[in-house]
Amino acid sequence: MKFTLQINQRPHTVDADPQMPLLWALRDHLGLTGTKYGCGQGLCGACTVHLDGQPARACQTPLSSVGQRRITTIEGLSRDGEHPVQQAWRALRVPQCGYCQGGQMMACAALLQSQPKPSAEQVHEALAGHICRCGTYGRIEQAVQLAAS
Numbered sequence: 001m002k003f004t005l006q007i008n009q010r011p012h013t014v015d016a017d018p019q020m021p022l023l024w025a026l027r028d029h030l031g032l033t034g035t036k037y038g039c040g041q042g043l044c045g046a047c048t049v050h051l052d053g054q055p056a057r058a059c060q061t062p063l064s065s066v067g068q069r070r071i072t073t074i075e076g077l078s079r080d081g082e083h084p085v086q087q088a089w090r091a092l093r094v095p096q097c098g099y100c101q102g103g104q105m106m107a108c109a110a111l112l113q114s115q116p117k118p119s120a121e122q123v124h125e126a127l128a129g130h131i132c133r134c135g136t137y138g139r140i141e142q143a144v145q146l147a148a149s
């Protein structure tokens with residue numbers, strides 16, 4: 001079945017099973033590999049994208065459920081240069097292996113959109129369920145506060 005998805009402000013057509021997770025459409029059909037596969041069960045956050053500006057786990061989002069909602073991936077997070085979250089990540093050298101960081105940044109960018117000056121508790125809450133095997137949590141939290149400043 002054909003789906004026309006609005007991704008990073010451009011239409012993309014994907015011909016695939018309606019139950020296929022959005023994650024595979026992004027990665028395998030469209031080559032947007034910044035969105036990562038971690039657990040495939042909605043538990044790690046590596047596959048986080050935005051749907052109409054809200055964080056969503058692409059591994060748990062069937063293609064048939066997306067409709068005309070705007071999809072933003074890490075590749076489209078910034079329209080010109082780097083998003084403040086990406087700048088903060090770079091400034092504080094947050095990533096270690098880097099695998100989970102796209103998902104972490106997408107969650108933080110969505111948080112800052114709704115809470116421009118989040119409390120430590122709100123940051124903690126927004127990042128709950130985002131797993132970093134390298135343990136960069138401290139730098140991630142500092143980077144969110146830097147991006148918010």
Ligand code: FES
Nearest residue numbers: 038039040045059
């Ligand atoms: Fe989607 Fe882990 S791959 S939450």
